[in-house]
Amino acid sequence: MFHDGQPLAADETDLTHHRPAGVASVHTRALVTWVAIFPLATLGMTLMAWLVPDWPTPMRAFVLTAVVVPTTVYLTVPRLLLATLAMSALRQRRRFPSTISTPAADTTAAHR
Secondary structure (H helix, E strand, C coil): CEECCEECCCCCCCHHHCCCCCCCCHHHHHHHHHHHHHHHHHHHHHHHHHHCCCCCHHHHHHHHHHHHHHHHHHHHHHHHHHHHHHHHHHHHHHHCCCCCCCHHHHHHHHCC
């Protein structure tokens, strides 16, 4: 996929590339994923070093990733992305306040 003659990533998502509303950029998703994985991996490594110190490293890595990856993909990242998009929408509303009047406001003005 190209935009203005430049190649895009498969899911390039900035405003100049016409991303759909409510979709975080690939860079935001990467940061959110790292923010989700880092504390889970740190906690998991700490617990495993305490609970099963005799296990070989590949076995600990297998168990750790078997827990961290699904937790991150199904629970943590979706919630963090929703929070990120909500904050982004709030910033957007503050930056560009709506000047369109609502229908309820128009009807009350017409009845006066």
